Amino acid sequence: MAHGRPLVGGFSARLSPSLSTAYHNDRGLAALFDLSAGSIGADSLPADLGPDLARSGILHVVVNIDTLTLPLREALSERGLRLIAEAGTRQLYEVVR
Numbered sequence: 001m002a003h004g005r006p007l008v009g010g011f012s013a014r015l016s017p018s019l020s021t022a023y024h025n026d027r028g029l030a031a032l033f034d035l036s037a038g039s040i041g042a043d044s045l046p047a048d049l050g051p052d053l054a055r056s057g058i059l060h061v062v063v064n065i066d067t068l069t070l071p072l073r074e075a076l077s078e079r080g081l082r083l084i085a086e087a088g089t090r091q092l093y094e095v096v097r
Contacts, residue, residue: 031052050079054080063091080096
């Protein structure tokens with residue numbers, strides 16, 4: 001999936017310790033990292049995930065659905081993200097402000 005936007009995240013083991021700490025200190029980003037790591041389920045995402053991400057300047061989120069449990073789409077939609085495109089196992093969500 002090509003998007004031409006700046007990225008947050010990536011392969012977390014390659015992040016510098018200071019950047020990893022900054023991401024984990026951000027409530028919305030921390031929730032997405034925890035979801036990706038399997039530490040929480042989609043139902044444990046913050047109710048205001050979209051606004052949290054928007055405050056951090058995040059406009060879009062790409063989700064690899066083959067590594068996460070369902071019903072992810074519904075959970076993300078209920079928390080302020082709108083599905084706008086799919087490509088294979090990737091879903092692109094727009095952060096609703």
